Amino acid sequence: xxxxxxxxxxxxxxxxxxxxxxxxxxxxxxxxxxxxxxxxxxxxxxxxxxxxxxxxxxxxxxxxxxxxxxxxxxxxxxxxxxxxxxxxxxxxxxxxxxxxxxxxxxxxxxxxxxxxxxxxxxxxxxxxxxxxxxxxxxxxxxxxxxxxxxxxxxxxx
Amino acid sequence: xxxxxxxxxxxxxxxxxxxxxxxxxxxxxxxxxxxxxxxxxxxxxxxxxxxxxxxxxxxxxxxxxxxxxxxxxxxxxxxxxxxxxxxxxxxxxxxxxxxxxxxxxxxxxxxxxxxxxxxxxxxxxxxxxxxxxxxxxxxxxxxxxxxxxxxxxxxxxxxxxxxxxxxxxxxxxxxxxxxxxxxxxxxxxxxxxxxxxxxxxxxxxxxxxxxxxxxxxxxxxxxxxxxxxxxxxxxxxxxxxxxxxxxxxxxxxxxxxxxxxxxxxxxxxxxxxxxxxxxxxxxxxxxxxxxxxxxxxxxxxxxxxxxxxxxxxxxxxxxxxxxxxxxxxxxxxxxxxxxxxxxxxxxxxxxxxxxxxxxxxxxxxxxxxxxx
Numbered sequence: 267x268x269x270x271x272x273x274x275x276x277x278x279x280x281x282x283x284x285x286x287x288x289x290x291x292x293x294x295x296x297x298x299x300x301x302x303x304x305x306x307x308x309x310x311x312x313x314x315x316x317x318x319x320x321x322x323x324x325x326x327x328x329x330x331x332x333x334x335x336x337x338x339x340x341x342x343x344x345x346x347x348x349x350x351x352x353x354x355x356x357x358x359x360x361x362x363x364x365x366x367x368x369x370x371x372x373x374x375x376x377x378x379x380x381x382x383x384x385x386x387x388x389x390x391x392x393x394x395x396x397x398x399x400x401x402x403x404x405x406x407x408x409x410x411x412x413x414x415x416x417x418x419x420x421x422x423x
Numbered sequence: 424x425x426x427x428x429x430x431x432x433x434x435x436x437x438x439x440x441x442x443x444x445x446x447x448x449x450x451x452x453x454x455x456x457x458x459x460x461x462x463x464x465x466x467x468x469x470x471x472x473x474x475x476x477x478x479x480x481x482x483x484x485x486x487x488x489x490x491x492x493x494x495x496x497x498x499x500x501x502x503x504x505x506x507x508x509x510x511x512x513x514x515x516x517x518x519x520x521x522x523x524x525x526x527x528x529x530x531x532x533x534x535x536x537x538x539x540x541x542x543x544x545x546x547x548x549x550x551x552x553x554x555x556x557x558x559x560x561x562x563x564x565x566x567x568x569x570x571x572x573x574x575x576x577x578x579x580x581x582x583x584x585x586x587x588x589x590x591x592x593x594x595x596x597x598x599x600x601x602x603x604x605x606x607x608x609x610x611x612x613x614x615x616x617x618x619x620x621x622x623x624x625x626x627x628x629x630x631x632x633x634x635x636x637x638x639x640x641x642x643x644x645x646x647x648x649x650x651x652x653x654x655x656x657x658x659x660x661x662x663x664x665x666x667x668x669x670x671x672x673x674x675x676x677x678x679x680x681x682x683x684x685x686x687x688x689x690x691x692x693x694x695x696x697x698x699x700x701x702x703x704x705x706x707x708x709x710x711x712x713x714x715x716x717x718x719x720x721x722x723x724x725x726x727x728x729x730x731x732x733x734x735x736x737x738x739x740x741x742x743x744x745x746x747x748x749x750x751x752x753x754x755x756x757x758x759x760x761x762x763x764x765x766x767x768x769x770x771x772x773x774x775x776x777x778x779x780x781x782x783x784x785x786x787x788x789x790x791x792x793x794x795x
Contacts, residue, residue, distance in 0.1 A: 319519045321547070325471045325496070325675040343470065345675065347547035348497035348561035349520040350470045417517035 280411045282422030284314040286380055290356075290400035293410040295338070297356045298380065299400055302393060307363075310341075310356050311384040315414065317376045318421040320346045326372040328353070328364035328385060335361060337396055341386050344372070353385060357396040363387035424638035426629050427645060429459040431504065435657035437461035438491050438502075441510035441570045442660070443653030444645070448568035450514050456632050456640070457510040458625045464503035464580070466490045466587045470563070472499060473674035474666050479589045488587055492666040495561035495572055498681055501587055505578035505609075507621060509628060511571045515564060524548045526635070527571050528560060533631035534575070538624065540613045549684045555608035556683035575624050578611045579603075588680070595690045598703050598715060599680060606682045678776045679706075686712070691773025695720075697760020702769040704740075711738045711745055720761050727756030731766075742771065 276287035285291070290299040296316035301308035317323065328342035335341060340352040341361060355361070364386050368374060375383040390396060401409045414420075429440065437459050444455055465488055468474045477499040478490050502508070511527055518526070528544040535542035535550070535557065545551045548560045550573070560573035581603045590596045610618050619627070633640040645653065659665055679689035685708045693700045698720035705713040714732035722728055734752035738745040746767055753763035 319517065321520050327471055327673070327675075345469075345471050345496040347520050347524070348469070348495060348559070349563065350494055350496045350561075351564040419517055 278407050280407070281414045281420045283318065283414060283419070284380075284421070285407055285410060287403075287407065289380065290397070290402040291406055291410050292354075292356045292399070293401055293413045295354045295356065297354060299356050300380075300384075302390065305389075306393070307387050307389050308357055308359075308393075309384050309387050311386075312344075312353065312375055312379055314379050314421055315419060317379050317383075319419070320344060320349070320351065320376075322346055323372045323375050326353075326365075326368040326375060326385070328368070330355070330361040330386060331364045333361055334359065334391065335388075337399070344375070355386065355388060356400065357388050357390045358392050359388040359390040361386050362389050424454045424456055424633060424636060424640050425643035426456045426458070426640050427643050428625060429457060431460045431462050433657075434461040434463055434465045434489055434502075435491070435661050436653060437508060438465075438467060438493060438660055439653045439656035440645070440649075441512055441572055442494055442563075442565060442656040443651075444510070444512045444649050445563070445565040445568035445570040446652045446656070447646070447649045448512055448514055448566070450567055452514055452568075454514070454636065454638060455510075455512045455643075456629060457508075457512070458628065459508050459510070460504050460506065460621075461502060461508075462504060464488050464501060464583065464587075466499060467502050468492050468499040468666070469497040469561070469675070470494050471496060471669075471675035473669045473676060474499075475669075476674075476676065477589060479587055482586050488583075489661055490663075490666050491660045492668075493561075493660060494563045494565060495570070496563070497559065497561045499588055500559075501580065501584040502574075503580060503583075505580070506574040506576055507625060507628075508572065508574045509632075511632065513569050513571075515567050515569050520562060521547060523562065523569065523571060524560065527632075528573075530631040530635040531558065531560075531573055531575065531628060533635065534624070534628040535610075537627050537631070538610065538614060538619055539617065540610065545684060547684070551683070552608050552613060555606055557608050557610075557613075559683075575628060576609045577618065577621075577624075579607060579609050581607070590680070591690045592701070594701065594715065594717060595688070595703055598705070598713075599682075599688055602682045602686070602688050602705055602713075606686050676776055678774050685709075689773035691769040691771065691775075693765050693769035693772060695761040695765035697721075697758060700761055700765050700769045702766060702773055704770060704773055706740045709740055711735050711740055716766065718761065720758055723757040727758065731756065740774070742767070745770070 278285045296313045323346045325345040330341040335355045337358040338354045341355040342353045532542045550558045558576045562571045585596045585599045679687040690703045698718045701717045703715040716728040731752040735745045735748045750763040
C-alpha cells in the first residue's frame, strides 16, 4: 500500500490513487497542500483522486491571484468533458501565485498533479488553525483511505 | 425522483432553472429531473468560453437573440423552442464524470430508441445516430449538487446557428452549414411525420430516466427557495457583464469550430505573390474529411484546386501526411505566384491556436461548436 518512491518521496497508493506521504490533504475536497516554505507560503493542488474523477482536463482557470480567499472558497474552475467544477482553496490566505503554465497545458494536472500540475501558492492567514483541519502523516492518509473506501473510489481504470 | 415539467418558459428561466435547483440542493435531497423549452431562440456559450470571440453580437442584437453564459462547459450553441431541455440534478457524489455520463445518458438514448431512432451514447458525452449527432450534453458541479443537462432535439435551425456565431468568412459559413447537415440530425429528420408530440417525447424521457436511475418518479413543482435562486441565475447568466467577462487572453480558446465530437472545421489564409490563399479544412476523427481551396488567382486547369483538394482528403491531419500529397497534386496544376508551401502556410494557420489570444478578424470563430 505504501513505499513506492517518486523523486525521493514516499508515495502511498490507496485504491490505485497516488498519495504522497509528505503532503497534507483535505480529503473531502481532494486537494493537497505542501509547505509552508521559508517565506511561509504553501503550495496547493488537486490530488490524483480529483484528476481521476474529472477525467481529461481541458481548461484550468485560476482567477484568484492577489485575492484573499477564505478556506474552501473557489480559487478557480476546471473543465473536462464539458463538466465544470470549482477548485477550493485548502487554506485561507492571499493567493500569491497561480500556475500560469496550466493555461497552455491543463492536462499537466492529469499527468503530474503533485508536481508541475500545482495550482496556487497561498500566504496563509491562519495557518495554525487550517493546519489542524488538514490530514497528514499516517493518520491523515488513513482518513483519506477511509473516505475512498467508503465512497468506492478507485483511480485505476 | 421529482420530475418538474415547466413546459415553455422565458429564455432566461429555461437556462437558469437547473442552476437554481442545483444551488439549492442539499445532501440527501432526492434527484430532480426538469423538462423545459424556451419561448424563443438564444445563444448559450460554455462557462470558459470567450463569448466575444464566439458570438456575432451584431446579428444577435438585430434579431432579438439574447446571449447567455452557462455554468456548464462546452461550446456556443443555439437553443430554441424546437428543443426540450432535460436537466438532471443529483446530490453531489463521488463518481468520475465519465461514469456519471455513462449512467445517465442511457436515458435519452433509450427515449430516442423508443421513438424509433437508432441513437447511441458516444463517449464522452455526445448522443449520435450513426455519424450524426442528435444532442450534446454537459455537466456542472454547483455547490452540493451535480447537474447534467441535454436536450431532445425536435428540430434544429442550421441557418440561424451559422449566423449567430462569429465565422471568418461567407465561404466558411457555407461549409459550416453543409457540415452541420452532414454531421447533425434531429427527430424531424429521423422520423418525419412519425415524430412524437412534445408530451409524448417527455413521457418517454422521464420513464427512461426513472428506469436507468432506478428511481420511482413523481411530479413536483419548484420550491420557493428554488424559484428565488432561479431568478438570481436568470439575471446573472444573461447579464452582459457576466457573459463577456473573459477577455481575449483568458478563457478556453480552440482552433476552428466543433461540429460534433471528432469533427472540426478550420479556416486559414496566407498571402502569396499571386494572391490570397484561403484553406477551409474539415477534420473527422483525425483525418482530412473535406477541403476547400480558394483564392483570387488564376488556376489552370479550372478545376485544378478541386483536384488538389481531392488528393488530400483521407490523409491523416498531420503536416507530414497531407503536405506531400498536397505538393504532388500541386505539381500537376499551374497557379502563377502561388506555391504548395503557401497553401501549407494557410493550412498551418487554420489549425493553430493564436497563443496571444489576440486574433485576426478571420480567426474570430475559434472554439465554437454546434450542439448543446
